[in-house]
């Protein structure tokens with residue numbers, strides 16, 4: 001029988017009040033002091049799994065607080081909720097769907113049932129079709145209309161149909177083959193013009209990715225690009241150059257895509273969780289099926305860790321609980337994500353969709369407006385660049401910003417000098433954020449210079465760092481398809497855990513759907529049709545657009 005997700009306002013849990021009290025109790029104890037009070041702190045606050053070393057010791061949390069958070073998760077029946085997701089129950093209630101992105105990378109052979117049907121056989125077929133297509137394109141067997149091999153790929157999609165594939169293609173650039181893979185997403189006409197610059201239609205393949213095949217941006221870009229293509233290529237060559245990924249076979253065929261070139265996906269894959277499906281076609285073209293499979297396997301291993309590991313050693317669960325701790329008990333509003341790898345510079349933007357589209361909700365699973373904070377604001381950039389941009393605010397600003405630092409023990413090109421410097425920054429920052437710098441230290445430093453004492457006294461307060469800024473360190477052996485797969489899966493599961501505990505539905509996105517409707521109404525008016533009633537500001541803006 002279909003089980004429903006737990007449904008209770010978390011502020012009514014016994015542990016909620018206990019956590020509030022505990023926060024008050026330890027609010028004046030610094031992270032540095034926790035280390036003194038707990039000589040064995042690392043024993044519970046370092047988690048080792050495969051090639052991941054996760055250190056959450058630099059947090060405003062002691063062992064008692066950690067235990068309370070674990071109790072909180074138990075009170076929220078988290079374990080049951082995790083199982084419900086993996087076995088395909090319809091936990092995306094408002095869209096009446098299962099949530100099975102985990103099936104796409106499942107390492108198990110047992111059937112996974114959705115709507116009474118094992119999803120694995122059709123997934124296998126879709127994957128084989130994708131792998132075989134990619135092999136043909138990469139090897140040069142697949143020829144363009146004039147008989148030349150394909151050298152360029154353009155992915156046309158937006159949101160989950162763009163962010164995941166583009167982030168991973170960039171992240172795995174070290175492993176890419178001979179194909180140049182580009183992405184066009186924005187309906188801004190200048191975007192596709194820029195992407196098309198220098199492209200030869202004879203040697204380019206266009207991958208239209210749209211789960212619904214109704215998204216204005218994607219269809220506009222696909223139409224414009226098709227017109228550009230047909231200016232140079234014969235009409236009957238579309239089949240060799242346009243392929244599509246979608247759940248909407250009817251609309252895809254109507255667009256003119258050869259049914260042979262449609263790569264199906266299932267509606268139980270949410271857009272922002274879809275890079276593991278045929279939506280990952282551009283990734284597979286960029287790095288080849290073998291590496292794509294390694295990406296899936298890395299995620300599959302993280303799934304097994306998430307499903308089978310006790311809460312206190314479960315990396316996604318622990319990171320989610322820490323995030324809830326700051327969001328709901330310390331009033332932190334945002335979280336920073338700093339990958340110390342230029343390959344991962346788009347990870348924060350990717351996870352902004354994953355996290356904020358999933359948990360940016362204010363209606364609880366009971367249908368009522370929540371009276372507590374839910375989804376955090378996510379932002380970030382690659383280190384060390386971020387250090388020279390917004391770290392000032394994290395170090396000395398007025399806001400509490402917990403940050404995840406993600407780094408790799410080894411670089412990919414073997415440049416020891418640069419890698420040492422990168423990692424020195426990676427470690428130095430988390431240490432400095434925790435330790436800060438006292439006035440005495442600042443004065444001592446300044447006294448060593450030739451500055452006079454009055455000047456020193458004047459300047460010193462500006463150079464003080466309060467410290468006590470929380471960070472998690474995620475240190476991974478190397479950036480490989482497998483480790484990036486595991487890392488993304490980690491954050492996906494963190495999202496779900498938080499959604500469960502906040503009593504919200506993480507897998508719909510009604511807030512974004514609204515934008516799609518609104519834009520069409522205004523478009524009508526920009527094109528000179530219907531005049532709908534608007535407020536004075538909107539009316540004036542529309543007038544500004546008139547020639």
Ligand code: F6P
Nearest residue numbers: 159160161210211212215271512
């Ligand atoms: O922006 C809302 C959204 O539905 C996202 O969730 C999704 O990733 C994106 O639009 C693209 O949708 P589609 O793949 O259907 O074109």
